Amino acid sequence: MGQDSRKPGGNETPSSPQPPIRDPPYAEYLYDIYRTRVMADQLPIVTTDPYLLEEQARKVMAKEVAATGDGRDAIPPRPAAFGYIAGGAGAGTTMAANRRALDSWALVPRMMRTGRRLPKTGTEGTEGTDAATAALRDLRVRLFGGPGRGPPVDLSSPVVMAPVGVQCAYHPDREVGVAAACAELGVPFSISTASSSSIEEIKASLDGTSVEDSAGSPSPAPWYQLYWPQDDTITASLLQRARAAGARVLLVTVDTFTIAWRPTDLDAGYLPFLTTNEGNAIGFNDPVFRKKLAESGEGEGEGEGEPTTPENSPLAAALGWTSEVFPRRGRPWSDIAILRKLWGDDGAILIKGIQHPDDALLARQHGADGVVVSNHGGRQVDGAVGSLEMLPEVVAAVREAEAREARETESIGAQPFTILFDSGIRTGSDIIKALCLGAQAVLVGRPVMYGLGIAGREGAKHTMAGLLADLDQTMNLIGCSSIADLGPHMLRKSGAPFKAAL
Structure with missing residues (x-):
């Protein structure tokens, strides 16, 4: 398989070689589905229709899933968990x-x-147009790597698994299963602070997984998403654990410092961190949080004078943990300096939850490496603007600021501030639209969780593989062989008049 022959620019930090162009391409999964039907008389375990996926998950998670002959226990109905996602x-x-x-x-x-x-x-650094090469699309993207920062982050495709918490509520395979499924496809997995698996468990799952069709290449490093604790010593401990697990990208979610008014969850009385004690694994496993919890008072266990622990006082521990990570007030922009000190200059910091271009500029001003244009999938503010509607404005504001600074300092070649996108992605064409409007990659959440709820790890993998195949095949059909071919020229605003170029 070919390697990228591009050389780093003068202001880029040297990095390991980019992942190879995927061969066979992601689009081959489309034909795998047909081959499986012909050869084994099997249909997909999860629907391939993005608009039927939610309804299939609703139906499956509303009833008990029977135990299987391979030893898997029965899975009880999970209607409240479905409503939560x-x-x-x-x-x-x-x-x-x-x-x-x-x-x-x-x-x-x-x-x-x-x-x-x-x-x-098969020939590194050699250009060619043979039939095999012509059938491939170069979906690779490079993020970060600006002056004074660590090396770039190279991805096999412009897709990252979004941070989603409480995955044990959707299926017993939970985060460790989804992380392994994503790793097999070469997609980075974002570890949520609200995970039901510890950072160390997820890392172990990734260590045992290699990328398919890439000669056993190691799985991509995880990303870590931070719900920012009030206590900086707890924050430091979480970030140290994430770095020890290989994470170089920190996603700081800034739009979820408190829980929104969510009727589906309110009507079910379902807040997993408290009602079912799920989604607290990373906190309950953290040595600094455990130490502070123990110092807070006596536990509710049988022995007198026992320190409080998550094991003997789960409700007290859950209340203590949720008060840290959902403190009901946001942080000031100046506090990004705290995260930079804790995370280090060799790691990238993304601010997730940006909708206004001025906030993107503030993130850049205060030392972040990029932003994720996101409204948390519509889970936080009702009546807010659609996330993609703001993406072009954010891109324009940031790129104009970069160009202005380049003129003023007479500098060239700096790696641009990274802009990612999420909220609403369901299809390959959705991904392409976001890339055409200036995003460098996208995060995908709900569809993969529906796949998990329907069929566990394999359902999550099928959904992600299908999305990548849809992206790859659509790129082929619109005449684009690489991400570099995309741009606003590939789009038309619905209802806009056609203008011929003469």
């Missing part, structure tokens, strides 16, 4: 706005384009 804030208008924003753009396919020349398969 599917529901949004208030009347759900922001969730609907996310889809309207994506659907308001249309792709304009181009035909009979040979595309850019890709590295010839």
Whole structure:
């Protein structure tokens, strides 16, 4: 398989070689589904229709899943857990706005384009146009790596698994299963602070997994998502554990410092951190949190004078942990300096939950390496703007600031501030639209969780593999052989008049 032959620019920090162009391509999964039907008379374990996926998850999670002959225990009904992942804030208008924003753009396919020349398969650094190479798309992207920071982060595709907490509520395979499924596909897994698996368990799962079709390449390093504790010593402990697990990218979620008004969860009385004691694993396993909890008073166990622990006082521990990570007030921008000191200059910091271009500029001003344009999938503020609607404004504001600074300092070649996108992604064309509008990669959450709820690890993998195949095949069909081919010129705003270029 070919390797990227591009050389780092003068201001880039040297890094390990990029992952190879995927061969066979992600699109081959489409044909695998047909082959499995013909050869084994088997249909997909999870629907391939993105708009039927939620309904299938609703039906499966509403009833008991029987025990299997291979020793898997029965799984009880999980309707409240389904509601937790599917529901949004208030009347759900922001969730609907996310889809309207994506659907308001249309792709304009181009035909009979040979595309850019890709590295010839099997010959490093040699350009070629053989049939095998011509069938491949270069979906690789490079993030970060600006002056004064660590090396770039290279991805096999512009897709990252979004941080999603409480995965044990959806299926017993939980985070360790989803992390392994993503790793097999070469997709980074984002560890949520609200995980039901510890950082160390997830790392062990990744260590035992290699990327498919890449000669046993190690799985991509995990990303870590922080719900920011009030106590900086607890924050330091969490970040040290994440770095020890290999994480170089820190996602700081800034739009969820308190829980929104979510009718689906309120009507079910379901807040997993307290009602079922799920989603607290990372906190309950943290040595600094445990020490502070023990110092807070006596536990509720049988022995007198026993220190409080998550084991003998689970409710007290859950209340203590949730008060740390959901403190009901946000942090000031200046506190990013605390995270930079704790995370280090060799790691990247992304601020997740940005909607306004001025906030993106503030994140950049205060030392972040990038932002995720996101409204938490419509789960936090009802009646808010669709996430994709704000992406072009954020991109324009940041790139204009970069160009202005470059003119003022007469500098060239600096790696741009990284801009990622999430909220509402369901299809390969959704991903392409976000990339055309300036995002460098996207995060995907709900669809993979529906796959997990339906069929565990294999369901999550099927859903992610299908999304990547859809992306890959759509790139092929619109005449784009690499991510570099995408841009606003590939889009048309729905309802806009056609303008011919003469």
